[in-house]
Amino acid sequence: MIWINGQFHEDPHQISVFDKINLGMTVFTTMLAQKKEEGNVMLHNGRAHYARLVRHATALRIPVPYTENILLESSGKIVKKMEGEFFAVRIQITAGEGVRGLSMPEQQTAFITVSPIDNPANLQPVSVKIEREIVLLAADPMNKIKSNYAYRAMARRKAAAEGFDDVLMMNDMNAITSSSVGNVILKLEGVYKTPPIKDGVIDGVRRATLLKSMDIREASVSSTDFMFCDAAWIVNSLGIRAIQSIDGVAKPIELLL
Numbered sequence: 001m002i003w004i005n006g007q008f009h010e011d012p013h014q015i016s017v018f019d020k021i022n023l024g025m026t027v028f029t030t031m032l033a034q035k036k037e038e039g040n041v042m043l044h045n046g047r048a049h050y051a052r053l054v055r056h057a058t059a060l061r062i063p064v065p066y067t068e069n070i071l072l073e074s075s076g077k078i079v080k081k082m083e084g085e086f087f088a089v090r091i092q093i094t095a096g097e098g099v100r101g102l103s104m105p106e107q108q109t110a111f112i113t114v115s116p117i118d119n120p121a122n123l124q125p126v127s128v129k130i131e132r133e134i135v136l137l138a139a140d141p142m143n144k145i146k147s148n149y150a151y152r153a154m155a156r157r158k159a160a161a162e163g164f165d166d167v168l169m170m171n172d173m174n175a176i177t178s179s180s181v182g183n184v185i186l187k188l189e190g191v192y193k194t195p196p197i198k199d200g201v202i203d204g205v206r207r208a209t210l211l212k213s214m215d216i217r218e219a220s221v222s223s224t225d226f227m228f229c230d231a232a233w234i235v236n237s238l239g240i241r242a243i244q245s246i247d248g249v250a251k252p253i254e255l256l257l
Contacts, residue, residue, distance in 0.1 A: 020095035120239035126165035182236035
């Protein structure tokens, strides 16, 4: 089941081929949902996800056509109808369906999809490669928005072909920014660090909660910092993964929380 523009549908094939999502005029957020034994649904940091969705849509000058309550309540209704305990809820806003070209349609598109996932507590450590050929521009505002993941997806496939689980992306200033699907945190000489937004980093919701709950410094980090770090992690709203090796060099596996 999906939700699109105020309606629930069993058939997921609802997006028009003329929707501006084809031109990258879109933003999304992905949050963790948990269905309790009594049937209640917990949307982890739902309000923070909606707030970021609005920030990113505003950056692209795309109006968000539905309120926080409507989008979060609709997400919970889909989760309730699904089997399982943990789910990835994706809320996406597009500029809408329109004529050929870059003009902004009058009506935007909003849709919600839900997918079952494994218990985040059971996530396994990953091996990563530092990607040095496909780089992200620190000054490009799109690298700070959850929208087009084409470069990250290409880098991840490239790393997978070489036997790695994920990739560490770099910017044009030779600083590490993120993994393909999450923010990164490292511990270097006992100090926890995460790349700053100015380096071309997405303002992850889990990243924000960790900055508030832990002593983590926002600071640019180099590939050398990662190669010599004490430990490192990939974090996003669906969980925390320890990095067990970087470019084939083993790293200690530690719990971040």
